[in-house]
Amino acid sequence: MQAQVLNAYMRRALELAARARGKTFPNPLVGAVVVKNGHVVGEGFHHKAGAPHAEVLALKEASGKARGAALFCTFEPCFHFGRTAPCVDAVISSGIREVYIGSKDPNPLTCGKSIRLLRRRGIRVAVGIMKKEVFRLNEPFFCAMRRQRPLVTLKVAASLDGKIATRSGRSQWITSRAARRHAHNMRKYYDAIMVGIGTVLKDDPGLEAGGGHRLTKIVVDSSLRLPLSARLLKTRQPVVVATATHNKVKEKALLMRGVKVLHTKRNSGGVDLADLLRRLHAMDIRHLLVEGGAALTGAFLDARLADKIVFYWAPLIIGGRQALGALGGRGVDTPQKAVSLKRMTMERIGRDFLIEGELVYS
Secondary structure (H helix, E strand, C coil), X not given: CCHHHHHHHHHHHHHHHHCCCCCCCCCCCCEEEXXXXXXXXXXXXXXXXXXXXXXXXXXXXXXXXXXXXXXXXXXXXXXXXXXXXXXXXXXXXXCCXXXXXXXXXXXXXXXXXXXXXXXXXXXXXXXXXXXXXXXXXXXXXXXXXXHCCCEEEEEEEECCCCECCCXXXXXCCCCCHHHHHHHHHHHHHCCEEEEEHHHHHHHCCCCCCHHHCXXXXXXXXXXXXXXXXXXXXXXXXXXXXXXXXXXXXXXXXXXXXXXXXXXXXXXXCEECHHHHXXXXXXXXXXXXXXXXXXXXXXXXXXXXXXXXXXXXXXXXXXCCCCCCECCCCCCCXXXXXXXXXXXXXXXXXXXXXXXXXXXXXX
8 A cells, every 4th residue: 555545544543542532541542444445344442441442343343344454553453461352363363464553562561462473374564654643642651661650741820920829829810711621621631630738738629620530639748738628538539649758647547538648769859759650650640740839840840750741821920029930849050951842832722822842851
């Protein structure tokens, strides 16, 4: 097939995969298309963990037409037993003649194994069709497999002069209702949301996501100051408290409320964020949204552990030396060491601007 045709079918598989954004935790987003004699005869995408994989659904829809056909899948078909049986076995038994794969599966349980098996069975395999697009769609999964930690996105909402509260500590509301609604809806694309204990004590947020999305709530609380009356404890979503101290009485009270207490290594700032991310990875958390406050956001930047940023920029000037800035931490000592953005986008949300980009450390 010509490259243009290959890309068209793979683009369709990517479109299918993207339909399940935020729903497949902890699995990647995968789409599949079966093509025979220039016609699509089967399509499928992975809906959620434990549900049939994309290739199986596409082959089921194609039925007998799959024999001698070509399969386009964004990810290498799985090789291992997990919540479902290996997809590679279904591909082989279907009679598929050619398989076009967007990317190898970075999971070492599969990585390259299915490709080798398919070729041994006489099936033609091509790998790397629209590989960059597949990577961007599944960046959290790649990060988890390769770096053994979640992909970290910082969310900041600030005035034109970088303030997140006035000198009296008031912050409601700096951004517009449209921007706040957008930020709330964005949470459904993440596995977990994180805030510092300062934000909980000041704002008492619920940290909910729309549509009943399963969003693990994480509070970085070095000294276990989380009130048992906190609003985020009054929901059905999982809650994790990360701490660097031991307090048997408080821990027991939190456990009685269904809270998971996670002890981490201690550093000069309290909770060791690198150790915390490793522990969250062990809980299968792939994509983490850090919503503040300023100290926690700054700590992630200082530790170079943040990967992306979502910045809601309000056209307001608050001023005042005592007004709280958006970022705490040590920061950098020269402009040359400043964190920059690549693949940056900007759009208007209500009266505000939304700036998104990947963080680049000097």
